[in-house]
Every structure is written in structure tokens, then in C-alpha cells.
Amino acid sequence: MAHELIERHHATLESALVAFAARDYWSPHPETPKAYGEPVDLAALQGRELLLDQPGTDGRVGPEPENGGERSPFGPELRVSYPHASDPSLLTAAARAAQPAWAEAGPLLRAAVCCEILHRINARTPEFATAVMHTTGQAYGMAFQAGGPHAQDRGLEAVACAYAEQTRLPVSAEWTKPQGKRDPLRMVKEFTAVPRGVALLVGCNTFPTWNGYPGLFASLATGNPVVVKPHPRAVLPLALTVAVAREVLADAGFSPDLVLLAAEQPGEGLAKALALHPDVRIIDYTGSTEFGEWLEDNARQALVYTEKAGVNTILVDSTDDYQGMLGNLAFSLSLYSGQMCTTPQNLLIPRDGIGTDQGPKSYQEVVADLGGAVGRLLGDDTRAAALLGAIVNPGVLQRIELAEKGEYGELALASRQIASEEFPEAVIRTPALVSLDAARDALPGECFGPIAFAVAVDSTAQGVELLRDTVRDLGAMTAAAYTTSSEVESAVVGACLDAGVSLSLNLTGQVFVNQTAAFSDLHGTGANPAANSAYCDAAFVASRFRTIEVRRHS
């Protein structure tokens, strides 16, 4: 079985390693739904009991909402139930017990098993797409791509990176040191990658698989068992993931308890209890700054990888494709109702306007034209719903309401409610655009959801400084700029290198600042307050294992 798995996934692993180093486009996971057969209706998921045969189970989470069952942002209850552990220590104990054989398996077999997990997840992409859609509120097309193949890509990227880092040193090496006229000293040295211990994945509501797979697979591939604590509103995608992982692990002759689900009943606070458990040595987290900082401050026994919140900023100086820019920006602001950690929020535009291929445009014109572009993009309700998805939680809706009352500043574009025949209960809203002036208004902090801020600035130079300060002080997952000037480009590149954020320049087509591609783009940098790590670089995996040397004379 081990040999067969390694054979089966050898070419994929090799290609992933090549792609990781080359950064060209590559994916073994087709992104079009037609590659995967029939869609899976929500009804096919509803009523399932994903009890997973886990140790320590004393009951279930769900299916009723009052028992932790999920409700889709599109309306329906999911009515799925999950195992509930009587004590989180039983999960970590089961994980620890499973670890030795997995540690002994070595990097190559572990990588092959991880590839097989991703392969089986990939084959069930339509099911994951529906699960992601009805837990995150992403529209189906996005849930399919981001929750399916793109998440799988990020998982495979972590597997490849983990494999590469664990094999930098040879398994065995001869050491021969000359001693002048005497015989040389000769030794054999063996190097073994050993895991750190139990890893904890604390999942997020909006991208449970895309943001979950890098940490999950980086930890697993480096020999660590993983306890998966999903966000209470987005359990199903990670529960399905755990189910597949357990099945593959058992098939490969390992304990399924190398991957465990820690679902929680309402108010249980399981993430904190697990995070402080002495056996938990690695934590991956995506979510609020508040809880991310709590983890960093309190889970001192663990390596903590966090992706928190930030304020993504776009500087608009000039463009040679005004319509392309407006269309690209409109799409970026609209996709998943701006509920991405990568959605741009603050658009800095010189008060005296910008140069374009359609002549100079005043600040007011740019703001109005952007509003127009958003309106055109989302003019058709069906198309709009397919782009926007549903509002993920009441907090986002409250902020939209505040924006509409003018609480954030002058409303330049109102948010529109989109009616859905398919999901009449869903709250689907187009983005609001608020206009501010940096001479008068403080730059807004994070305002998660479909609310963007156009900010008039004194000059491009001031915009560059505000971008730099925002990234430094508040963090950012993304930054972008539009300019035809090489001087401005150089200044904004300098500010981004300095403040520590990756930059997208002059996006006017079908690549969007919100989106990064595994094997090519880094997601986050770890160099500003929004995140302490990136998907996926050596720093993300190299500390998840340690190397032990055994030496002897040969």
C-alpha cells in the first residue's frame, strides 16, 4: 500500500515541487465544474450524520441550531450532525497515540498519503462546493473554485513545501575528515525529521477549506497529528475533509486519529481549551485580530500561525485603461460581497484627479464612474447574486446599515438588496461606496464586508505615505496601485517592500487583487500586522518539524 501510494502520487509531487520553485501557473485540479460531473444539491447533504467514529465521543453537535447545527447564509438549516468529544484532552490524547507510526513513515510516504487525501477530496469537489456555499455564503461558482480546486492547490502546495524542507538534509551522509598522515576520521550521520506534536487548526467562517488546508497539510505532512476545530458556522466543509482524511489514513494502515474533528456546541469555547492544552504544539488560525492576538499571547507552548484582519488599500494615480481599471475594481469590490480578507477597502485617489486614456478625471468623476461600473456589473439580479453570494453574518449587515445612514461618511454609492428566487431568505447586498477626504477625515480602520471607501488625498505622494502607514499600523493582506508613471510605481513598490505587503500593479483584466494562485502567488507576507506568516513559504513549514541526528563511526 505504501509503495503503491508513493508510486501513484510521485509525478504530482514532483510537478508540485517544480511549480513551487518556478512560480508559473500549475494545478492538477481542474477549476471548471464540468470536469467533476453532477452538482450535489444541499438536500443530498442535509440530514447526514458525520460522526466519524472518533474516540471520546459523548454525543453530537447539531443537527439542530440550538445544538450547534449550522444554518446556511442562504437560509436553510444544514441539519448535519458531528461528533462531540466529552473532553478535548481525549482528542489530543488520541492524536498523540497516533503520532509515532506517522512520524516513522517519513516525509515521502506522508506526502503520498496527503496527496491521496487531496485526490479524494478533489473527486468529491461538487459536494465540497455545496458545503462551502452553504456555510460561507459564497455563491456557488466561487464556492466551487475557491472552496474546491483552489483550496486543494493550497493544500498540495503545503505538502510539496513540507516535503522539500524535510528533505534538505540527506537521510544518511558519510563524513570523512582528513588527519594529515593519520587515517581520516570517518563517520556516518543520519538525519531524521521528527514532528513537534499535536497541531490545532482553528478554521474560519468564510474560507474554511482555502484558509484551512495550508496549515492542515503542512502540519500533517511534517508528521504532526491535527485536531481540526472548525468555525461553528462552517463545520461541514472541514468535517468532510476530516472524514476523507481519516478514510485515507486508515486505508494506508495508519490510525485515522491523525486527523480529528473538534466540533463544539454553542458557547463551548473549545478553541481556547484546545489552544492552551500542553500537548498542542502548533496552531493555525484565520479570523479576527482579537482572537488571533489572544492565541499569540496565551498559547505560549505552541508555534502560532495567524491570519488576522487588515485594511487593504489601493492607490489610484493614473491609468492607460480607465474602463479596464473601473471594471477590475468593481469586480474586486463585489466578489463575495467584499467578505474576503483580500478585498480592497480604502481607495486613495488624488483630490485633483487622475490622468487616464480618456483624459483627466476628477476625484468626483472617478468615484462616480466606479459606482457606475459596480452598478453595471451588478445590474442583473441573477448575475449579481452569482457574484455576491450572501452576507455571512449579522455583523456585516449592521455595518452596511451604518454606511447607509452616513455613519462612515458621505455615501457615494448605496448598497442594493438583491432578491433571490432560489433563496428568498438570503441577504444579498451590493457594495456601498463611501467618499471621504483625508484632509478632513481619519482613514477608516477595518470595516469587513461590502463597504469600500474612496478617499481624496492631497497627492499621489501623500497616497503612497498613507498606504505605507496603513499597512504598517493596521496590516493588510493585499495592496494595489494604478499608475502609468515609473516614478510613482517605484515609490509605491518601495512603500510596499518597506511596510511588508505584496502589490498588484495595474490590474485591468481578469486577474483581481483579491485572488492569489497557489504555486505562484504568496498569500500574505507575515511582515505586517495582518498575518504572521504566508501561504506558503519555507518559514510556514520549516519549524513544524525538527531534525534529529544520529552519528557513529563507520
Place this chain on the structure above:
Amino acid sequence: MAHELIERHHATLESALVAFAARDYWSPHPETPKAYGEPVDLAALQGRELLLDQPGTDGRVGPEPENGGERSPFGPELRVSYPHASDPSLLTAAARAAQPAWAEAGPLLRAAVCCEILHRINARTPEFATAVMHTTGQAYGMAFQAGGPHAQDRGLEAVACAYAEQTRLPVSAEWTKPQGKRDPLRMVKEFTAVPRGVALLVGCNTFPTWNGYPGLFASLATGNPVVVKPHPRAVLPLALTVAVAREVLADAGFSPDLVLLAAEQPGEGLAKALALHPDVRIIDYTGSTEFGEWLEDNARQALVYTEKAGVNTILVDSTDDYQGMLGNLAFSLSLYSGQMCTTPQNLLIPRDGIGTDQGPKSYQEVVADLGGAVGRLLGDDTRAAALLGAIVNPGVLQRIELAEKGEYGELALASRQIASEEFPEAVIRTPALVSLDAARDALPGECFGPIAFAVAVDSTAQGVELLRDTVRDLGAMTAAAYTTSSEVESAVVGACLDAGVSLSLNLTGQVFVNQTAAFSDLHGTGANPAANSAYCDAAFVASRFRTIEVRRHS
């Protein structure tokens, strides 16, 4: 100049990268004194003013002991003076100001400059040897090798590892994503390694260069300026290092303030003040567990790499070279009076004795024979002094006195005072050996200095468990075992992989458990409480920089 430096060190860097991956013996730094010309007398160092032309200097440290001047463990005052900064913030500010040009230089030029620093340090090895000897108490031969070429090897290893990690991603990559019948999406993506910020090196008393160079060069090579805070008793070796680094940096057209000395007057507590400075983003520390833990707990704005204390353990089960084993152990216990973080402390020996090529030996015989081997090794005072060096501080001497009073258990071998004609004031002591029984006595915790413990254990199996528990609970930099049994070998390897310590097996010749070779052996593992990192793996360097991406359509 830049191009010329890169040319000059290209072959060395390439060889270092190959050696790092192959783990065979390699060094560009000869380890025999005759390769370096005349020795440098202490008198040639005494009276120097190493004021370094640093910013913020308001006075000097030294040369008088009451002003922070050093006194050699061999007796003489060093009478060297160093710059004193009026405020540590002036040092971090100068470092920050120097950073941008260094960041912009890129990994290859930085590596070349670091190679040049090491090259010039290497050329001055006799001077460094004397400086290390008279600050650490190492005998000249050891100060020469460990403080000179071996430390330079560890520095170069860090430079090579840092270069490798910074160049895993291409500087620029094309990304072409097919779009079916439409034109593919094409982008150019640039990846830039950026430094984290000011690094702080907190040096140790016993190996200022050997333990200091990995962190210093890993930080510098990844673009971070470094403030060097030496141990108050071992300033000179790091002050000379800073002087050479500043000279090379200036010659290469960079600000010398990329490397700064933070010498302190008595009681100033400069390490704490610097460690908590918000601009300090990386800390490397070697020293006591207490201060290492303080740094980990309090310097939360920084990445903290610590090497603290542990209890190194040797399991003696059986040997086919009894005399070789005794000789090797005697040397390991004696070298630098056991004042190495890698010196074995607890020797676990079955109560019923061990099998050897000279027939079975009882526990008492092994202890007596080891005492005899130490006695023979150190029988000649001149030779003994050349191996032992001087006791580094009064705390070590106090522990020897406690051992002699029987406070630690039955004294199996008394420590002997060695008289030195050259240094009549020096305290030179042979190791003491204390005999304990695990059935009656608790295993001793760390007892730094020339005091080893022979511990009678019920069985080899119990010894394996005690070794595992000691490493897990108290940490260890090294472990060793002697056995002719493949079962025992397998058990002890398993315990070491499990507890997280590297293992030397059956050392009976001229390789000693205390010593590790750069480019081949890892020093520490980061997997047990003695250290949170190792010299030198990817994990030691990969987080010292971050990668920023800039992408645009091509």
C-alpha cells in the same frame, strides 16, 4: 566593489552550499595554528581602545574592571575599552537608518559581504584566539580552534543557509494561465526578500564567537542590522568581530552601523532594555535558562532564538572497545573543564555492570576505570592545563567545592587543582566524578562545570527511560550511548527521536560528543527545553526575512 566581492567569494559560497546539503567534512578555514602565522600575545591586546566610531557614544566601557573592563579567567586584566552608548535607542535608531541600503543590496551581495567579514576575521585568527582564551578561560588550543576556524565555519554555514533560503523563489517569474480559446492570462511576478528589522545578539561568556556567529550572520545575511550585546565578561572577541564587520561594511559602501556593539557598564542591564525595544525584531541568545525564558516570555515583538541549559546524558550499556570508551569519555569530561553546553553530565550505568571486550565490568569498576582514565589524561600538569583551561566564574568553583564536600553524593573522583606557572592566578581544576544510585537518588539537574555523575541504574532499559525523561523534562544539547546490542541501539535511538536530542553512538576515538562540525552536524535540535532552535537549519534562518511579491501583467 560589489561585483568584485561577489566574484571573490563566489566559489566559497557555492562550496558552502554543496557542503551544507551533502553534510561531508568541509571547511575553508584551516584549524591548525601554523596556517596563521605568529600567535598574538595578550600584551598586544591590552590597552587597546576599541571605540569603533559608533553613533551615540557618550563614554567608554572599561578598561578598569569597575567600569566594565574584563579580567581574564587566567588572571590578568584585559584593560581594553569599548564605546558606551548614552541610550540603547540610539543604537537601534542607527541600525534602522542603515537598513534600507542593506535590504536593497540583495541576498548575493549580502552573502559576499558576510564572506568578506569572515575572511578578514579568519586572517586575524591568532588575535581572536587570544581574545577568546582570556575572556572564556579556554586553553589556547581550544580557544584557537573553537573560537577561530570552527566559529567562522558556523558563521559561514549560516550565511550559506540564509542565501539558500532567500533564493528559493526566483527574483522574477512569468505566469501564464491558459483560458481555453481566449488568450492566456500573462503576468510577471517579482519576489523580494525583505528583512524583519533590527536583530539583537546577546552573547555568552564561554563561546562568544562560536555561539554568536550563527545568529549574527544569519540575521545580517538576511538583511537585518545587528546590535551585538556581549556578555560583560567576554566583550573583546565580539568587539573585534564588530570592528571587522564595520570595516568591511564601510569598504563595501554600506553604513558600518549595520553592526553595532552594545557594551555595558556594570549593572546596566542593557540586554533587557534592548530586548524590549520595539525596533528589535530578532533576538539570538545563548546562556542561562532563566534569562532565556525571560526573553521568550517578554520580548514578544521579536523572534527569539535561545540556547539555554540542559542535562546531557550518556547511557553506557556495553562496548567492544573499553579502553577507547574510557579515553573518549575522560576527554569529553575534561575538555574546557566541562564548561561546554555539550559536556556530558549524567552517565547512566547498569548497577550489575556492562559487557566489554575486556570481559564484564561491574558498575564500581567502570566508575573506577573512568576515574583512572581521567587521571591518566590529566596526569601531567602542563598537558592538563592545555586541555582544561581555567574555571570561568566563581559559581563553577563553588559547585566543585560542594561536590568535594559530598553535597552531591559519594565522591568517586576528586577534583585536582592544577598549578600554572604561566598563570599563577588561574583556577584550573580537573573534573570531579560523583557516584549515585537511581534506586536511591534523584537524578541531578544541571550542574554546570567539571562535575559528572555516574548513576547506577537498574538496567539498560531503565537507563533508556531515564535518558528520555531527562531530555524531555530538563533538556539536553547532546546525548550519547555505548552499546554493542542492536536492540539497545534501536531503543536509545527511539528515545532520542522521541525526546528530541541528537545522539552520538559508540565514540571511542577522536570524535567527542561535545563537538559538532559545521556543514555536517546540527548543534541542538530545538525539540527539547535546552534550545528552541538549531545551528543551522532552514528553521533557523527562514523567518528572519519575509518575501514580498509585486505582480503585473506582462
